Amino acid sequence: DIQMTQSPSTLSASVGDRVTITCRASQTFGIWVAWYQQKPGKAPKLLIYQASTLENGVPSRFSGSGSGTEFTLTISSLQPGDSATYYCQQYYTYPCTFGQGTNLEI
Amino acid sequence: EVQLVESGGGLVQPGGSLRLSCAASGFTFASQAMNWVRQAPGKGLEPVSQILSGGATVYADSVRGRYTISRDNSRDTLYLQMNSLRVEDTGVYYCAKGRGGNDKLFDYWGQGTLITVSS
Numbered sequence: 309d310i311q312m313t314q315s316p317s318t319l320s321a322s323v324g325d326r327v328t329i330t331c332r333a334s335q336t337f338g339i340w341v342a343w344y345q346q347k348p349g350k351a352p353k354l355l356i357y358q359a360s361t362l363e364n365g366v367p368s369r370f371s372g373s374g375s376g377t378e379f380t381l382t383i384s385s386l387q388p389g390d391s392a393t394y395y396c397q398q399y400y401t402y403p404c405t406f407g408q409g410t411n412l413e414i
Numbered sequence: 415e416v417q418l419v420e421s422g423g424g425l426v427q428p429g430g431s432l433r434l435s436c437a438a439s440g441f442t443f444a445s446q447a448m449n450w451v452r453q454a455p456g457k458g459l460e461p462v463s464q465i466l467s468g469g470a471t472v473y474a475d476s477v478r479g480r481y482t483i484s485r486d487n488s489r490d491t492l493y494l495q496m497n498s499l500r501v502e503d504t505g506v507y508y509c510a511k512g513r514g515g516n517d518k519l520f521d522y523w524g525q526g527t528l529i530t531v532s533s
Contacts, residue, residue: 352459353523404518407458
């Protein structure tokens with residue numbers, strides 16, 4: 309299985325800050341990486357796919373980048389509603405593994 | 415509007431069985447891959463099983479041989495038959511829709527249904 313190692317596991321920041329979450333893959337597989345946001349008691353929500361493509365309706369302060377084995381999610385100008393857990397996922401092959409999650413506190 | 419509504423969760427004893435359902439609407443169900451993803455309490459996301467539009471299935475190693483995924487395209491409904499349940503199967507089970515050719519990219523999720531395996 310492809311392992312996705314996400315860091316940091318927790319992150320504390322302030323409104324208006326810029327934060328970056330990193331995901332490292334155990335092998336290369338192109339850019340088949342997605343990022344999801346999950347708020348407590350809710351289902352995950354797709355934010356970014358194909359490493360850097362923003363899902364429809366997602367604010368432009370969210371962005372993704374990366375290739376090879378290292379991928380990043382950046383949130384510029386944090387808003388209070390961005391408090392959530394963020395997960396990366398490889399969707400190249402099954403099992404389409406997720407990172408362990410990053411709990412972002414604002 | 416795409417909607418996915420899971421049902422069938424509950425409390426079950428170790429070794430027991432449950433059948434989950436996921437009612438889909440707002441898209442052409444028969445044409446899309448569908449998935450089950452679970453989340454243990456306070457833990458991350460784990461893909462459990464996938465069924466393609468043509469009926470091919472895959473399973474996580476942790477559930478293979480105990481779980482069976484199926485779909486009824488006439489009812490726009492996805493199922494997960496879970497047998498020989500273990501304590502470690504406890505969690506919220508989500509159904510998730512695959513996106514077109516990227517069938518392991520989950521663009522819509524249900525609200526989840528809680529399975530508790532305990533004596």
